[in-house]
Amino acid sequence: MPAILEVQDLRVSYTAGREVLKGINFTVDADDFLAIIGPSGSGKSTLIRCVNRLVEPSGGQILFEGRDLLKLGESKMRAERRNIGMIFQEFNLIERLSVIDNVLTGRLGYTGTWRSLFRAFSKDDIRNAVRLLDRVGLIEHLDKRADQLSGGQRQRVGIARALIQNPKMLLVDEPTSSLDPKIAREVMTLIREIAREFNVPVLCNIHDVDLALEFCSRVIGLQEGTKRFDGPPSEIDKHVLADIYSMEVL
Amino acid sequence: MNAPVCAVAKPLPEWRRFRFPQSLYKYAVALATLGFLAWSLDVLRIDVERLPGILGRMFEVLSDRYWPPHVHHVLESAYIDAVIDTFQMSYVATILGLLIAMPLAWFGSFNMTPSRRFLYPAARLIVMACRSIHEMIWIILLVAIIGFGMLPGTLAMTLFCVGFAGKLLAEAVEAIRKGPVEAVRASGANKLQVFVFAVLPQVRVAWTGIAIYTWDVVFRAATVVGFFGAGGMGHFLRESVQRVESQQVAAIVLSIVLIVFVAELLSAWIRNSISRAIG
């Protein structure tokens, strides 16, 4: 499988002189479900947010299908963002908009500014939004306001919003940390299913190591901005975890 | 069971709420505030002995010269037309002012401005310029430039509205949640789309409230701009004052108080029902 994403020597510092990511290298293949694990503050979110440049890296390369995203100007980068769907820990829905309007915001990158001012999304987009909401099990809630949904339902809207972009990759930042364990498993299962259905690789931050091991095909371990592990879940044992989380083996 | 005892008796630091330098600053600030107040009151030269007399005299003057108010004066059609003019002036000025203030609020909000280097300082400067010049000074200036009439009043109220609403609207934008903004940005939306889809829904209620509140403040100011030659009911006040028709003055002042009061009630009621409907 060819790599869809290739990250080389990625460096980020929010404040001068203090690097949060200290030269990260990894690749995401077209059929990967790649988990990033690591202690709080190790730079997992920062890493994911660099890929679509919500965070501006200070050095390195991010090759997406061979194109270096860090070299793109603003409008070219916007066009690339359409290829990269993102799912958030806090769902980040627009609470006062309806469920279907939230999903349709995923099409803004494809919709002209004038049309979007009047929320005049194309018929295809609307059909697609309905189909996706049906797929994630929210067909009865189309017209509800997003703030009337439960956490698990909101995350499903977030998933549909990412999918309607027709993405070539999904970025997922702690999709389950705001959910209870049962709903968390359901959401992870859904993400794995849609990744297969839509044939998109996933790059996913997870707090919960057990979830990571269960759902992911590969794991990257971060600690204080450096990569400490990169391999399949089967290679993860006590010693690897002890190294990533720099704790004593019990 | 014994009370728990620390294994090693180590000396604990003594904790106090007020420590030396900070407590000194506090007392110094309190002393300066009070001292300045005493000094400023002294400037007023309030004569405590004459204070009751002043009240009595005020009552005398009011009952002698201003009572009873010539109510029929404010019921004449000329005056009622002027009230309607005032209303129209405040309405046009508020809408124009809001149309200018809304983009300025976008450009002048630190979190959402499309350009922190140019648009942000430019927008802040414009809003601040409108604010720093008092509306009455705008009116005096504009009447001097364009002459008497409704136009200078409307323009002055528009500028006032830009300064007043521009700041409040921008503050509402600065208080939004950042998450939805990032989500919309991550989908490849441009800056205007991000503003329309991620910011406007979040500030819709606040902005509607600010808009109505702005109208209410503009209307109150508009009732007196005529005094300086800028049209509306204030014009009648000036004429009556100049002719020393105190009973007419009384009627006009009462009518202004009443109308502003009603406008304020109306604005509060509309704001409440809107925020209930779309909140």
Ligand SMILES: Nc1ncnc2c1ncn2[C@@H]1O[C@H](COP(=O)(O)OP(=O)(O)OP(=O)(O)O)[C@@H](O)[C@H]1O
């Ligand atoms: N916007 C920011 N400005 C400054 N520093 C930041 C910012 N965002 C994150 N940091 C810092 O960068 C480091 C890495 O943060 P990041 O959020 O990437 O960690 P994380 O691994 O996702 O942690 P968590 O598991 O708690 O989400 C932390 O030290 C954090 O304080």
Ligand SMILES: [Mg+2]
């Ligand atoms: Mg994080």
